[in-house]
Amino acid sequence: MTTGFHFPSCIALALATFVSSVALGSPAIWTNDLSPINHADWNRDRAAHLLERTGFGATPEEINEFAKLSPSQAVRRLVRYQRIANPQPAFEHSGAFDAGLEPFATSRPAATELARDTGESLGVRVKPEGNRRIQQVADRYLYWLRASKLESQRIGYWWANRMLTTRRPLEEKMTLFWHGHFATGDEKVRDYRKMLKQNEMFRAKATGNFRDLLIGVAKDPAMLAYLDAAVNVKGAPNENFAREIMELFTMGVGNYTEEDIREAARAFTGWNYRGLDFVVNPAQHDADVKTVLGHTGKFDGVQVIDIILAQPVTAEFVATKLYRFFVRDEVTPELRMKLGKLLRDSRYEIAPFLETIFNSRDFYSDEAVATHIKSPVELVVSTYRKMGLKEVPGIPDFNELTDSMGQKLMFPPNVAGWASGKSWITPGLLLVRGNFIYDTVFPQIDFVANDRVPGSQYQIISVAEQLSMGKDVTTATKPDGKELSSMSMQADRDEDFNTRLASYHAWRKAIEKVKPIPRTTAQLDVTGMVRAAGCKTAQDAVDHLLVRFLITPVSSELRKKIGELLAADLGTTDLKAADSYMEDALRNALHVILSLPDYQLG
Amino acid sequence: MSDHHTNLTRRQLLSALAGAGLSAGLPWLPAQAAQNDASRRILVVMELSGANDGLNTLVPYADDAYYRLRPKIGIKANKLRKIDDHFGFSPGMSGFEQLFKDGRMAVMHGCGYAQPSFSHFTSMAYWHTGVPNGGEPYGWLGRVADAIDPKLTPNFLVNIDERQSLAVRAAQHVPVVFDDPDRFTRKGLLQSRALLDNGMQGNAANPAQNFLHSVADSARQASGLVRAAWDNYKTPVDYGIIPLDLTKVAAMIKADLPTRLYYVGYRHNAFDTHVQQSEQHQRLLTYVSDAVTGFMKDLERIGRADDVTLLVFSEFGRRASENTSLGTDHGTANHMYVIGKPVKGGHYGDVPSLTDLDEGGNLKFTTDFRRVYATLIEGWLQHADSKTLLSGDFKTFPVFG
DSSP states (O other): OGGGGOTTOHHHHHHHHHHHHHTOOOOGGGTTOOSBOOGGGOOHHHHHHHHHHHSSOOOHHHHHHHHTSOHHHHHHHHHSGGGSOOOOOOOOOOOOOOGGGOSOOSSHHHHHHHHHHHSEETTEEOOSSSSSTTHHHHHHHHHHHHHHHHHHHHHHHHHHHHHHHOSOHHHHHHHHHHHHHTOOOHHHHOOHHHHHHHHHHHHHTTTSBHHHHHHHHHTOHHHHHHTTGGGOBTTBOOOHHHHHIIIIIISOTTSSOHHHHHHHHHHTTTEEEETTEEEEOGGGOOOSOEEETTEEEOOOHHHHHHHHHTSHHHHHHHHHHHHHHHTOSOOOHHHHHHHHHHHHHTTTBHHHHHHHHHHBTGGGSTTTTTOOBOOHHHHHHHHHHHTTOSSOOSBSOHHHHHHHTTOOTTOOSSTTOOOOGGGGOOHHHHHHHHHHHHHHHSOOTTOOOTTTSOOSTTOHHHHHHHHHTTOOHHHHTOOOSSOOOHHHHHTTOOSSOOHHHHHHHHHHHHHHHSOOOOOOBOOOOHHHHHHHTTOOBHHHHHHHHHHHHOSSOOOHHHHHHHHHHHHHHHTSSBHHHHTTTOHHHHHHHHHHHHTSGGGGBO | OHHHHHHHHHHHHHHHHHHTTOGGGOTTSHHHHHHHHHHHOEEEEEEETTTOOGGGTEEOTTOHHHHHHOTTTOOOGGGSEESSSSOEEOTTOHHHHHHHHTTOEEEEEEEEOSSOOOOHHHHHHHHHHTOTTSOOSSOHHHHHHHHHOTTOOTTOEEEESSSOOGGGOOSSOOOEEESOGGGSSOOOOGGGHHHHHSOOOOSOSSHHHHHHHHHHHHHHHHHHHHHHHHHTOOOOOOOOSOOTTHHHHHHHHHTTOSOOEEEEEEOTTTTOOOSSHHHHHHHHHHHHHHHHHHHHHHHHHTTOGGGEEEEEEESOOBOSSOOTTSSOOBOOOEEEEEESTTBOOEEESOOOOSSSOOTTSOOOOOEEHHHHHHIIIIIISOOSOHHHHTTSOOOOOTTBO
16 A cells, blocks of 8 residues: 555556545444554555644645654644744734723713713713714724724634644644634624734643633633623622533533532632733622532632532543544543543643544544534635645635634634534535635635625615715715614614714724735646646546545546546546646536535545 | 425415405315415424523513512613503514514413523523423424425425524434525536536445435525525515514515425524623514514515414523623523414413512423424424424413414
8 A cells, every 4th residue: 555655646646545445444443442553554544534633634745744654653743743843923913903992882882871971982082062972982982893803804814824824733723622612702802802812822722731721711801701701790790601611611511500600600700801911800809608519618710610620520521522523523421431531631631632532543443534524614724725725815705705604713603612513514505615616716706805895784885975975964874765664763863973974984994994804816726736746637637636635535437527527628638738728627627526515524 | 396386376376266255155175275274384483592581572561570670671661562551572672562462473471491401502402302401313393394294395494594403403304504595506617517416426435424415415406496586586575674584584485485394593692691781682672573573574465474473482581680780691481472473362371470489580480382382383283293293292372273
């Protein structure tokens, strides 16, 4: 089998994989076995599987490189990545924030009412006289919501580019895992700076100690904002954070009581943030005795975290969730116990736990290999990686794409994060996933950037146009002539400001402040790809693309049909004859290949 | 497909006859029409995720205890849309007020279950499966589909959302799940259509592949129909600011798709109002009320009001007393609403006491929510055996005929 590694011979590569695919099956006894595989069991397919799961896919060159190592060397290189130099640009702030915005109002009414009561809000003074005296307060409130959202979307791009170009793929993969595990969204946090800070913490602690990370999360401004820490005070505890830390972050439902939640909430009272800093307000902290999970004392938050970590179920819960993310969905109770013990024995150190898993026979068993349904972010980034792109395209829009498939970075759907596995796939989403490929290989020429051009929901464009034609504000902001629902009728009930006008102003100012996302299309070169692989015929090219992108083999009938499609498009089976014009035909074949349902597997 | 066309023709015939004032007297029609009616009945289920605060939705304004429990966020009686001398809807819910007064809304009181979970996700899973505190892999609507449509009619069960709800997961049916009809189509060049549009994969090597192939089949069957339905649909009816996918349901009903079960939702835990809830909660309710009312008007417009019933529910209510952040924490019993022209409107079930709360300060449930499911299964969908489907004998309410 090792004779197959003479890259870049197109035929040899294709052969190697087809031959080994036939022989891929692993011994049934590997299932649930966490002992390491032998060097003799290592091959190119297993190296490809390892790279697929621990990162965001790999090019044939990278796979060949890892296939030459021993399995434990390969795993070590991926998991102990700290020594690998990985120069990456820091996120470039647009400068949309200024200190006057803090403390940011909890709602638009809160912002405008504060202005009415005190003459000032969000750093803006109320006009002494005239119409719509607090218009600018409403403008500014909506401006920051918009600007923070746009900056969070730029963070999405910045992070996706890291995933694409990193030399430490597991670092980004674990950061993504923690983002889903400790799900926090800018929709509620409303401050991209906090989101960025949290993301950087996830990255810094990605494979470190879980206790360290959990304490970091409990003191993280984005999380504190997301789970209502500001209102968790002595005498009036808010249960939101205490509930989610037990239910979603550590133990899972059924392993604690409502009383445990109420008591734990008291231990976290007074924990809050000021700007980007964690603060404890001693006056709001309940320092009295609490009883949590059978332990009694004058606990603070960290002590409660230690009580939770001492529960055997916590290690099992966290270990199993990691396992599902990296290996497979189905975990037997016995395996769950084993995994929990493994994590506990490593004293909640993540790196050695992952090393054991990635070396294990179970990781390479039939139950694990090619059974993982890629998340939207995995799908998009790994596609770009395998296409050999050097940056994430601006067309199609990365955030919009992944959002339409159900996953948008910095905007998880709720505190439970993203469900995984089969739930990523519906009939609708399968088509969306195929269309992503089409829009990448044949980008839309009428693409509209959603960070610039408003949708229709607030009629922002119409307001802007009518004002420019000299209409008065009331006329310009009047909704269109449909029969009005009760909601539409109350939209402008406040006379001190006009919310439609504010939406327009906010949009304009956000565009002015926030840097645009560069809208380049994918710099794709399929011609170069098949040339470099030494492909001679249309069928060679199809076989190369199948092997390069798919983790499962396809039937020889289908291979041939796609080969015929390409040959018909090219007007020849000879690539040399078609060399000067074959890019579009190759892209079309690539679209067909990556639209196969099987391409969703990783 | 042949059934589909037969239905259409018969319906056109019936409506033509009705227009001429003739249908009632024709001897050959009633039996067939009655049977036909049952097979045309549609159930739409709408979930309000995040736990809607029922006490501030339909306010028991005549009960002083309400205002004692909610001194700050309680809604004053003079602001409510009163439906009788005890209850009034939240101020923005003019549509719900009208639906109730028109006798088209059944309010099911005190719905919940024993040993309630206070976790959104767990409790929602109980409502989705209809099996509280138990493990059940399939959703209640998925099981209903399998039971009432053993032929496995394509496109029988539709879920409009970003992802599939557990409620529609079925052993036999593959639900059609999509979000945006405009995107529910496969792009591809002419020469590739044969490869893209036909099932290309043979027998698969592993279960994940098999799963993907069956979903791909469902996509192929449904996408053209759904898109055509949406493209051909235009309505003068206002559904409010957020139509909550009900316009899409109306489009599919108008196009006479064979779908009998629809599942839609107010997404993303929107009703999780722990803090400063008043304005936000009223806004959410207004959207719901406007969208539902628009949907009912639209059904009248397209002549299908007699065939559709809508259920609105949430995974639990909120605590009876307000919290110190002008919001409410997770609670228990809540209202369910069964809405539509076929519904006998009014109050059903016992109203939970606001003075006799449980030790957590929560309402004690009076109506097992599965009684409402059983009512819909037996009373509306005309499937006699709700007992098997719900693994228990749940007494139905006389909401239908």
